[in-house]
Amino acid sequence: MAEVLVLADHFDGTVRKATLELLTLAHRLGEPSAVVFGPDPAVIEELARYGTAKIYAVDAPQDGVHDVIPKAEGLATVARESNPAAVLITSSYDGKDIAARVAVKLDAGLITDAVDVRAGDDGTFAATQQAFAATYTLTGEVTRGTPLITVKPGAAAAEPSPVTAVVERVPVTYSELALAVRVVERSVREATGRPDLGEAGVVVSGGRGLGGAEHFAVVEALADSLGGAVGASRAAVDAGWYPHAHQVGQTGRTVSPELYIAAGISGAVQHRAGMQTAKTVVAVNKDPEAPIFELADFGVVGDLFDVLPVLTSLVQEV
Ligand SMILES: Cc1cc2nc3c(=O)[nH]c(=O)nc-3n(C[C@H](O)[C@H](O)[C@H](O)COP(=O)(O)OP(=O)(O)OC[C@H]3O[C@@H](n4cnc5c(N)ncnc54)[C@H](O)[C@@H]3O)c2cc1C
Numbered sequence: 001m002a003e004v005l006v007l008a009d010h011f012d013g014t015v016r017k018a019t020l021e022l023l024t025l026a027h028r029l030g031e032p033s034a035v036v037f038g039p040d041p042a043v044i045e046e047l048a049r050y051g052t053a054k055i056y057a058v059d060a061p062q063d064g065v066h067d068v069i070p071k072a073e074g075l076a077t078v079a080r081e082s083n084p085a086a087v088l089i090t091s092s093y094d095g096k097d098i099a100a101r102v103a104v105k106l107d108a109g110l111i112t113d114a115v116d117v118r119a120g121d122d123g124t125f126a127a128t129q130q131a132f133a134a135t136y137t138l139t140g141e142v143t144r145g146t147p148l149i150t151v152k153p154g155a156a157a158a159e160p161s162p163v164t165a166v167v168e169r170v171p172v173t174y175s176e177l178a179l180a181v182r183v184v185e186r187s188v189r190e191a192t193g194r195p196d197l198g199e200a201g202v203v204v205s206g207g208r209g210l211g212g213a214e215h216f217a218v219v220e221a222l223a224d225s226l227g228g229a230v231g232a233s234r235a236a237v238d239a240g241w242y243p244h245a246h247q248v249g250q251t252g253r254t255v256s257p258e259l260y261i262a263a264g265i266s267g268a269v270q271h272r273a274g275m276q277t278a279k280t281v282v283a284v285n286k287d288p289e290a291p292i293f294e295l296a297d298f299g300v301v302g303d304l305f306d307v308l309p310v311l312t313s314l315v316q317e318v
Helices: 017-029 041-049 068-082 093-106 213-225 234-238 304-317
Strands: 003-007 031-037 054-058 086-090 110-119 125-131 136-140 148-151 166-170 202-206 229-232 259-263 280-285 298-301
Touching: 003 017, 003 068, 017 031, 017 041, 017 086, 017 110, 017 148, 031 041, 031 068, 041 054, 054 068, 068 086, 068 093, 068 166, 086 093, 093 110, 093 148, 125 148, 202 213, 213 229, 213 259, 213 304, 229 234, 259 304, 280 304
Parallel strands: 003 031, 003 086, 031 054, 054 166, 086 148, 110 148, 202 229, 202 259, 259 280, 280 298
Antiparallel strands: 110 125, 125 136
16 A cells, blocks of 8 residues: 655654544555654554554754754655655644645645545545635645645544554754754743643634623633633634634634534634534524524524523533
């Protein structure tokens, strides 16, 4: 079976959910393999649990080096040597930066922000993208070199498929350029105890209907009762009620949780672009004509300040 190489994104011994999704996708397309930087046993174990038959363990650059260019060099080295049928990378800022550099190094075509990838009978890979806030769907394929495809988180549900992985160490001598950017300071965002927005199974988002920053407490309470993350519409973020890191939509984060609850959000096309692949959407809005109801699986026409606290206590009782 054709080898499909995945760039593994991992931090502190944990493989990011988006990488596990890529491995499931790779499994559908061929034989998944992965590139990791610095062989961490916990990372290798997790990759094998999700079906990675071969793991290329590339020497990590020294501490303090900004790792986008080194990762591009390491990934290009592995891709040149292993000649995979395709390379899948998470569509994050860093992922797309790395993918573009690798495409130039390999003189190969690149498709970004795919929401699905399918294998054709002739060995080609068709990548689906959505354009203009998902008004259009288009399918494309790379016609030159090893296809490089960045895939948005949530494109596939990660499914374990345990295998015994073969680990191959890949020594890489990084160029001077790769070591030219150093991280001079790193600060960790204050932990909220809530899951990351992009990885959460449940997301509860608040919009302009909340009327003020202080009212996000009702959204947070419901999110906490469900073990979920908190999102926000751009209107709420622009008003300064919630940090931009929580914005869901075209110019914010893309989320694909099992459950998305939109409270006081009208459902503008730019908001929907970031959440419409959620498995179940619940909308709470006092306007029965709000466009969010067109997309919602369950809708409550009512005041969110009445509905959310009741919902929170019902969940807490379960
Ligand atoms: C280029 C571009 C990019 C954009 N990117 C994004 C993006 O990434 N994310 C995003 O969200 N938007 C984005 N927008 C903005 C988008 O067009 C909308 O303006 C925005 O999503 C509206 O946010 P909202 O639904 O919170 O506010 P509104 O549209 O004002 O809706 C508020 C809703 O709350 C309801 N409501 C009010 N009070 C209550 C109550 N007490 N109980 C229940 N319901 C109540 C109202 O009925 C209304 O439906 C973008 C716009 C542009 C032009």
